[in-house]
Amino acid sequence: xxxxxxxxxxxxxxxxxxxxxxxxxxxxxxxxxxxxxxxxxxxxxxxxxxxxxxxxxxxxxxxxxxxxxxxxxxxxxxxxxxxxxxxxxxxxxxxxxxxxxxxxxxxxxxxxxxxxxxxxxxxxxxxxxxxxxxxxxxxxxxxxxxxxxxxxxxxxxxxxxxxxxxxxxxxxxxxxxxxxxxxxxxxxxxxxxxxxxxxxxxxxxxxxxxxxxxxxxxxxxxxxxxxxxxxxxxxxxxxxxxxxxxxxxxxxxxxxxxxxxxxxxxxxxxxxxxxxxxxxxxxxxxxxxxxxxxxxxxxxxxxxxxxxxxxxxxxxxxxxxxxxxxxx
Amino acid sequence: xxxxxxxxxxxxxxxxxxxxxxxxxxxxxxxxxxxxxxxxxxxxxxxxxxxxxxxxxxxxxxxxxxxxxxxxxxxxxxxxxxxxxxxxxxxxxxxxxxxxxxxxxxxxxxxxxxxxxxxxxxxxxxxxxxxxxxxxxxxxxxxxxxxxxxxxxxxxxxxxxxxxxxxxxxxxxxxxxxxxxxxxxxxxxxxxxxxxxxxxxxxxxxxxxxxxxxxxxxxxxxxxxxxxxxxxxxxxxxxxxxxxxxxxxxxxxxxxxxxxxxxxxxxxxxxxxxxxxxxxxxxxxxxxxxxxxxxxxxxxxxxxxxxxxxxxxxxxxxxxxxxxxxxxxxxxxxxxxxxxxxxxxxxxxxxxxxxxxxxx
Numbered sequence: 001x002x003x004x005x006x007x008x009x010x011x012x013x014x015x016x017x018x019x020x021x022x023x024x025x026x027x028x029x030x031x032x033x034x035x036x037x038x039x040x041x042x043x044x045x046x047x048x049x050x051x052x053x054x055x056x057x058x059x060x061x062x063x064x065x066x067x068x069x070x071x072x073x074x075x076x077x078x079x080x081x082x083x084x085x086x087x088x089x090x091x092x093x094x095x096x097x098x099x100x101x102x103x104x105x106x107x108x109x110x111x112x113x114x115x116x117x118x119x120x121x122x123x124x125x126x127x128x129x130x131x132x133x134x135x136x137x138x139x140x141x142x143x144x145x146x147x148x149x150x151x152x153x154x155x156x157x158x159x160x161x162x163x164x165x166x167x168x169x170x171x172x173x174x175x176x177x178x179x180x181x182x183x184x185x186x187x188x189x190x191x192x193x194x195x196x197x198x199x200x201x202x203x204x205x206x207x208x209x210x211x212x213x214x215x216x217x218x219x220x221x222x223x224x225x226x227x228x229x230x231x232x233x234x235x236x237x238x239x240x241x242x243x244x245x246x247x248x249x250x251x252x253x254x255x256x257x258x259x260x261x262x263x264x265x266x267x268x269x270x271x272x273x274x275x276x277x278x279x280x281x282x283x284x285x286x287x288x289x290x291x292x293x294x295x296x297x298x299x300x301x302x303x304x305x306x307x308x309x310x311x312x313x314x315x316x317x318x319x320x321x322x323x324x325x326x327x328x
Numbered sequence: 329x330x331x332x333x334x335x336x337x338x339x340x341x342x343x344x345x346x347x348x349x350x351x352x353x354x355x356x357x358x359x360x361x362x363x364x365x366x367x368x369x370x371x372x373x374x375x376x377x378x379x380x381x382x383x384x385x386x387x388x389x390x391x392x393x394x395x396x397x398x399x400x401x402x403x404x405x406x407x408x409x410x411x412x413x414x415x416x417x418x419x420x421x422x423x424x425x426x427x428x429x430x431x432x433x434x435x436x437x438x439x440x441x442x443x444x445x446x447x448x449x450x451x452x453x454x455x456x457x458x459x460x461x462x463x464x465x466x467x468x469x470x471x472x473x474x475x476x477x478x479x480x481x482x483x484x485x486x487x488x489x490x491x492x493x494x495x496x497x498x499x500x501x502x503x504x505x506x507x508x509x510x511x512x513x514x515x516x517x518x519x520x521x522x523x524x525x526x527x528x529x530x531x532x533x534x535x536x537x538x539x540x541x542x543x544x545x546x547x548x549x550x551x552x553x554x555x556x557x558x559x560x561x562x563x564x565x566x567x568x569x570x571x572x573x574x575x576x577x578x579x580x581x582x583x584x585x586x587x588x589x590x591x592x593x594x595x596x597x598x599x600x601x602x603x604x605x606x607x608x609x610x611x612x613x614x615x616x617x618x619x620x621x622x623x624x625x626x627x628x629x630x631x632x633x634x635x636x637x638x639x640x641x642x643x644x645x646x647x648x649x650x651x652x653x654x655x656x657x658x659x660x661x662x663x664x665x666x667x668x669x670x671x672x673x674x675x676x677x678x679x680x681x682x683x684x685x686x687x688x
Contacts, residue, residue, distance in 0.1 A: 010666065168635065
């Protein structure tokens with residue numbers, strides 16, 4: 001176990017910049033910044049590694065636990081991440097990713113896949129975080145246009161840690177008690193998961209809601225499939241912006257979509273052909289799972305413009321991304 | 329101006345050396361190309377004296393318009409280009425230096441930084457050597473007696489005490505970088521690369537100098553032009569780019585001076601091929617899009633480095649700009665640059681604050 005208590009220098013615990021590196025069987029505690037960062041690597045395998053901030057959730061903890069960025073062929077498995085003030089397991093701007101059989105708890109985001117292409121996230125446990133599993137795409141970065149992400153066979157339960165991210169970070173806006181949050185990605189399939197006891201919502205699908213100037217960026221979540229999941233209790237402790245919605249008497253469903261299909265960049269409006277498919281999910285509360293669109297067609301609309309509509313979207317066929325295979 | 333220190337020292341030493349007839353010392357070329365680098369700096373023969381204050385012929389002192397802040401350390405820079413070879417001019421980046429080139433930089437503190445020529449203690453001398461297969465970085469650490477500097481590839485920590493320019497007593501552990509840490513800054517697309525010696529930063533007037541030069545020849549000349557006269561640079565166009573001296577308010581606009589500071593202090597990581605390219609921030613002199621400098625750019629992976637602020641630079645609001653917040657921190661999880669300083673660069677902070685405050 002490597003303790004970084006008393007660390008005086010360096011922005012992370014460990015930094016890896018070489019290709020074909022395997023980390024296995026050790027722990028990193030209390031790094032001042034990120035715990036383990038791997039940058040610009042082809043072939044980074046992290047197995048049975050624990051990263052942790054031992055005082056528990058605290059805004060002064062480092063941002064990321066396991067943090068590959070701009071890497072190809074990323075494998076993170078049977079590892080543990082606890083206490084990160086952003087994401088426990090964070091894969092950013094990478095390609096060809098497997099995240100499996102890990103435990104992420106007491107982080108703001110348990111597992112986050114951001115601005116990345118081709119990721120399989122499966123058989124993980126994400127619990128006691130603010131949000132369990134996040135699939136994000138953000139503007140203004142060298143790699144954007146995140147797509148082809150499969151989230152399956154995970155346990156995403158009881159994510160109830162009050163959001164402790166420093167304000168200004170994108171995850172600071174994640175409502176406490178979110179199971180899965182998909183934001184501004186294309187072709188994300190969420191299936192065969194157990195998603196329960198997340199106080200705000202089990203699955204949230206949203207556009208990127210802030211203003212941006214990046215002309216190559218698409219803020220709309222599109223081609224999203226939510227199927228064959230087992231939903232438990234949710235909506236019992238709505239937080240963040242969605243609490244206000246609840247106070248207006250809108251019951252929060254298992255799957256909540258902001259309804260965004262339009263955005264404007266540089267004054268030019270664009271409309272996306274957005275396909276959202278919700279099918280064959282089961283709920284312990286309601287039998288069939290519940291769905292709600294907030295009916296806000298323009299990305300980033302204030303919630304005061306919500307026109308909630310529970311009509312399920314049409315069942316279209318959206319091809320699932322191929323299984324990710326790590327090459328090297 | 330720091331340059332005058334060199335000139336004065338040189339004059340004294342030249343006059344002293346002139347009294348004794350002997351073959352002039354020369355650089356040990358074999359040491360530069362040796363498979364196993366020498367353990368002692370003196371083996372290279374870059375200096376006539378054990379204390380490395382006086383360079384031999386062919387080892388040329390140089391200065392930069394705007395240097396990187398390193399806790400306010402004095403820096404003495406020299407260039408050695410092997411005889412018969414030349415650096416190739418390049419208007420945009422670091423010059424293309426021939427194999428066998430050595431960039432020599434000594435970090436030092438004066439006991440009282442208000443009198444920077446007295447009681448100067450050398451801490452380390454870093455060599456960047458251009459080998460056939462790329463650059464290598466070799467840190468040599470000075471002993472307490474200041475008589476020899478020894479190779480320390482694993483880095484070192486040196487306790488240092490001095491009085492700073494404001495008269496405050498400073499104690500710090502000077503961190504000599506290990507080989508991996510060198511790459512933290514000197515990394516361009518995975519290759520170890522020098523940072524300072526680009527046309528825009530070398531383009532300055534300085535006192536012409538060099539062993540063998542007559543005192544009567546000492547005059548202000550353009551440093552790059554001087555290099556062409558010495559034969560170590562192929563050309564120095566009159567219209568070569570130039571960054572201002574960041575702290576000289578008469579040199580360029582406030583924005584130019586601020587961007588000169590960012591170029592030297594930040595852009596070695598924050599460029600599209602550098603270690604911080606994933607941040608989306610590009611602080612190079614050649615970048616002209618304000619959002620790329622961080623103007624109204626939201627943080628990505630800043631963590632608590634964001635301090636709760638929305639933008640890297642919020643025009644008119646230095647107190648809400650993440651860039652300034654991170655410059656003013658010494659917390660390893662927050663501070664920028666990530667390495668290479670333990671103190672806050674007060675002058676740099678003041679420059680950035682002024683620039684952001686006046687921005688609209």
